[in-house]
Amino acid sequence: MTIELNRLLFDACESVRGELATGKVASYIPALARIDANKFGAAIVTVDGATATFGDARETFSIQSISKVFALTQALNRIGDGLWQRVQHEPSGNAFNSIVQLELERGIPRNPFINAGALVVSDVLLQGQSPQSCVAALMDFLHLVADDGSIAIDEEVAQSELDTAHRNASLASFMKSFNNLEHEVSDVLQVYCRHCAIAMSCEQIARSLLFLANQGVDPLTGARIVSEQRARRINSIMMLCGHYDASGSFAFRVGLPGKSGVGGGIVVVVPGVATIAVWSPRLNASGNSHTGAAALEAIARASGWNIL
Structure with a gap:
C-alpha cells in the first residue's frame, strides 16, 4: 500500500x-x-x-489561512451552532479581504474562511481568555490533532502579519461597529495573526x-x-x-x-x-x-x- x-x-x-x-x-x-x-x-x-x-x-x-480550519473546529466545539448567528456559511464570490460585501451585509461575514469571518471566529475563541491564553489553547489543540508537540508559531511571520494588518484592522473595526466583535480589535488581531503564522x-x-x-x-x-x-x-x-x-x-x-x-x-x-x-x-x-x-x-x- x-x-x-x-x-x-x-x-x-x-x-x-x-x-x-x-x-x-x-x-x-x-x-x-x-x-x-x-x-x-x-x-x-x-x-x-x-x-x-x-x-x-x-x-x-507558514500555513496562513489553513489555520482557519483549526480555529473553526475549536469555535464549533465551544459554542456550537450559535456561531452561525455571527458568521454565515455561504461562498463569498469576492476577494478574501473584501470589505464591500461586509458593508452590504451589515457586518456579518459570508463564511469563516474569508478574513472577516476568521476574525469573528478569533473573537469567539477569545471568550474568557487573554490573547496569549487563547493562542496557547489553539496550539494545544493543534498538538493534539497532529500528535506532535513540536509545532510552533513562526514569530517573524507573526510580527510581519501584525505590522501589515491594516486591512484586517479595518474589517475588525467595521464589524465591531455592528456589534459583531465582543473584544478589542487589537486583541482579536493578535489571535488572528498569530494563528495564521503557525x-x-x-x-x-x-x-x-x-x-x-x-x-x-x-x-x-x-x-x-x-x-x-x-x-x-x-x-x-x-x-x-x-x-x-x-x-x-x-x-x-x-x-x-x-x-x-x-x-x-x-x-x-x-x-x-x-x-x-x-x-x-x-x-x-x-x-x-x-x-x-x-x-x-x-x-x-x-x-x-x-x-x-
Whole structure:
C-alpha cells in the first residue's frame, strides 16, 4: 500500500513540475515574500496510518489561512451552532479581504474562511481568555490533532502579519461597529495573526486533519475531535468556501473539500480514505498555490478519489 501510494504521489507531482515557475509568492506580508519560490512538497496520510511524501514534504512553512480550519473546529466545539448567528456559511464570490460585501451585509461575514469571518471566529475563541491564553489553547489543540508537540508559531511571520494588518484592522473595526466583535480589535488581531503564522510541514498538516476524513474521530488514536455532524459541516464549508473566490473552480478541478493559504499550502480531505497536503509558494491570481492545485488535480485523477 505505502509503495503504491508513494508511486502515485511521485508520478502526480512530477507530472506538474513544469508548472513551478508560474505565479507569484505573496508579497504583501514581507516575511512571506522572502520564501524560496521553488519549494515543492506533498504528503498523503491515510486513515489506516499509511504515509507517502514527496519533495519538501517535511519542511515547515507558514500555513496562513489553513489555520482557519483549526480555529473553526475549536469555535464549533465551544459554542456550537450559535456561531452561525455571527458568521454565515455561504461562498463569498469576492476577494478574501473584501470589505464591500461586509458593508452590504451589515457586518456579518459570508463564511469563516474569508478574513472577516476568521476574525469573528478569533473573537469567539477569545471568550474568557487573554490573547496569549487563547493562542496557547489553539496550539494545544493543534498538538493534539497532529500528535506532535513540536509545532510552533513562526514569530517573524507573526510580527510581519501584525505590522501589515491594516486591512484586517479595518474589517475588525467595521464589524465591531455592528456589534459583531465582543473584544478589542487589537486583541482579536493578535489571535488572528498569530494563528495564521503557525509553521507546519505538509506531513504535519495532513496528519492533523485526518479526523475530518474519519467522521470527526482521529483514526490513529481513537479520540473524537468533533461530532460526526460538525465534521461533515466543516468539510462542506471547505468544499464551498475553502479557496476564496476560486472555490468553485477548485471544486470543479479537484472535487475534494480543502483549504488553501497564501503561504502556498493546500490541504484536501478524501472522506473515508485520507488527507493530502501540498506546498508550492507561487500563487495564482486568487491567492492559491498554482502548482499545488495542479498537483492535487493530478492526484485526484490518478487515484480516482472524489466525494461521490
